[in-house]
Amino acid sequence: MKVSFKDIAASTGGTLKSGNPDGLATGVSTDSRKISTGDVFFALKGPNFDGHAFVRDVLDKGAAIVVVDNEECLKGLASTASAIVVGDTLKALGALAAHVRRLHRIPFIAITGSAGKTTTKEMTASILSISRNVLKTEGNKNNLIGLPLTIFRLEEAHEAAVVELGISEDWEMERLVAICAPDVSLITNIGRGHLQTLGSLEGVARAKGPIFSLLAAHGVKAVNLDDPWVVRAAGFGGQMVTWSAKDKEADVFIEDSFAEAGLAGARAVYKVGGKRVSVKFSAPGLMNGVNGAAAIAAAYALGVPVSHMAQGLEAWTPVKGRMGLIRSGGLTVIDDTYNANPESMGSALRTLKEARGRKVAVLGDMLELGDASEKEHAGVGRLAAELGVDVLVAIGSSSETTAESARKAGLKDVFSFGTKKNALELLKRILHEGDTVLIKGSRGVALEEVVEGLRK
Numbered sequence: 001m002k003v004s005f006k007d008i009a010a011s012t013g014g015t016l017k018s019g020n021p022d023g024l025a026t027g028v029s030t031d032s033r034k035i036s037t038g039d040v041f042f043a044l045k046g047p048n049f050d051g052h053a054f055v056r057d058v059l060d061k062g063a064a065i066v067v068v069d070n071e072e073c074l075k076g077l078a079s080t081a082s083a084i085v086v087g088d089t090l091k092a093l094g095a096l097a098a099h100v101r102r103l104h105r106i107p108f109i110a111i112t113g114s115a116g117k118t119t120t121k122e123m124t125a126s127i128l129s130i131s132r133n134v135l136k137t138e139g140n141k142n143n144l145i146g147l148p149l150t151i152f153r154l155e156e157a158h159e160a161a162v163v164e165l166g167i168s169e170d171w172e173m174e175r176l177v178a179i180c181a182p183d184v185s186l187i188t189n190i191g192r193g194h195l196q197t198l199g200s201l202e203g204v205a206r207a208k209g210p211i212f213s214l215l216a217a218h219g220v221k222a223v224n225l226d227d228p229w230v231v232r233a234a235g236f237g238g239q240m241v242t243w244s245a246k247d248k249e250a251d252v253f254i255e256d257s258f259a260e261a262g263l264a265g266a267r268a269v270y271k272v273g274g275k276r277v278s279v280k281f282s283a284p285g286l287m288n289g290v291n292g293a294a295a296i297a298a299a300y301a302l303g304v305p306v307s308h309m310a311q312g313l314e315a316w317t318p319v320k321g322r323m324g325l326i327r328s329g330g331l332t333v334i335d336d337t338y339n340a341n342p343e344s345m346g347s348a349l350r351t352l353k354e355a356r357g358r359k360v361a362v363l364g365d366m367l368e369l370g371d372a373s374e375k376e377h378a379g380v381g382r383l384a385a386e387l388g389v390d391v392l393v394a395i396g397s398s399s400e401t402t403a404e405s406a407r408k409a410g411l412k413d414v415f416s417f418g419t420k421k422n423a424l425e426l427l428k429r430i431l432h433e434g435d436t437v438l439i440k441g442s443r444g445v446a447l448e449e450v451v452e453g454l455r456k
């Protein structure tokens with residue numbers, strides 16, 4: 001990426017306070033610890049930091065120019081320092097990314113939803129990669145900082161982009177859509193994630209809805225017909241590609257999907273525009289059959305040949321911490337530790353049900369549920385009992401409710417711990433050959449430590 005100081009100022013609505021308008025920045029950074037020579041540094045403010053405090057430091061480290069929204073930090077800098085003053089550095093970061101996106105006239109697919117965003121993004125990129133050079137979101141770079149950083153990785157060689165859009169506040173989606181200007185938009189599902197800030201399913205749908213409602217006129221909505229909130233968010237009018245596990249009239253119909261015995265993957269048969277596509281997924285979990293339909297719908301909306309769908313989906317492998325299988329010492333561990341909300345807990349427990357041998361669920365707290373927390377943890381406990389879990393190990397303060405509710409629903413072997421350490425000690429004592437252990441909890445609970453503990 002190369003962008004002139006005057007273009008940065010123009011696209012961000014900023015003022016070039018000092019520096020040569022024809023000066024060039026060759027990269028973008030928001031983290032003063034990761035400065036490369038030639039970077040434009042955006043001084044962002046976070047809950048625990050303020051980038052303005054590092055302006056002198058990043059210039060010493062070779063940043064070409066800094067973008068700030070408080071001029072105080074420019075006082076006393078060398079006269080050679082280049083700086084742009086803007087109204088809001090986070091908005092400016094987005095505005096520069098929108099400018100760069102406009103320079104790359106390639107199709108963008110934008111994916112959001114309460115669960116399955118990353119998996120569907122990976123699957124879609126895998127299908128598109130059969131015939132194109134694809135830029136895709138890496139890691140968890142799906143918010144108002146991550147999306148711009150993803151767009152700054154665009155190169156001339158890229159022929160398409162698949163980006164994940166993640167929000168926790170109801171004003172964020174509008175800005176994410178304005179930055180990436182998608183050609184195809186997709187909502188995987190509307191579920192009870194971030195209820196603390198979004199309040200209700202209706203609140204979640206309203207907050208994610210702009211990915212559809214702000215789509216350009218030529219844009220295509222990829223719509224999950226099986227989720228009434230998604231259907232409502234899609235509204236009427238505009239171009240649509242639909243997918244469904246129930247409605248045969250959908251453009252992408254999941255004719256059949258089943259789990260291979262013993263978690264040896266899953267199979268799905270789709271009808272795409274009247275053609276049959278049969279896929280064998282390497283990772284377990286029926287939800288991947290649904291995510292596969294979403295990915296096919298998004299690729300189909302871009303005119304990708306149906307013949308690429310199976311090849312692309314079979315080349316897909318799960319991202320770390322999403323339903324990854326670890327077989328060691330006669331145990332099968334399902335590492336689903338990346339995150340958890342009531343929807344993803346449900347689909348993970350349904351996958352555990354497919355396992356052979358004893359089924360052990362190690363479930364940690366689901367965070368950011370606000371007032372709904374108690375009710376949702378109780379729901380997970382009940383579901384674990386209903387789905388035939390043999391042993392439940394609950395970790396965390398909210399998970400005591402999970403444990404209590406499971407006991408009430410008839411699950412006998414239930415243990416509840418405040419710490420991962422104590423839970424791990426019990427697991428090492430009670431687990432035996434042939435057991436399958438699902439480990440899942442919110443990001444903040446970091447249950448990968450339990451996975452590591454069992455691996456040793």
Ligand SMILES: Nc1ncnc2c1ncn2[C@@H]1O[C@H](COP(=O)(O)OP(=O)(O)O)[C@@H](O)[C@H]1O
Nearest residue numbers: 114115116117118119287322323343344347348
């Ligand atoms: N379509 C789906 N519906 C419900 N749960 C799902 C779905 N896809 C994935 N999951 C669950 O959510 C977890 C996180 O998946 P991921 O693709 O990373 O979602 P996100 O990016 O939305 O957080 C998975 O490990 C799985 O347990």
Ligand SMILES: [Mg+2]
Nearest residue numbers: 117118140164
């Ligand atoms: Mg994700």
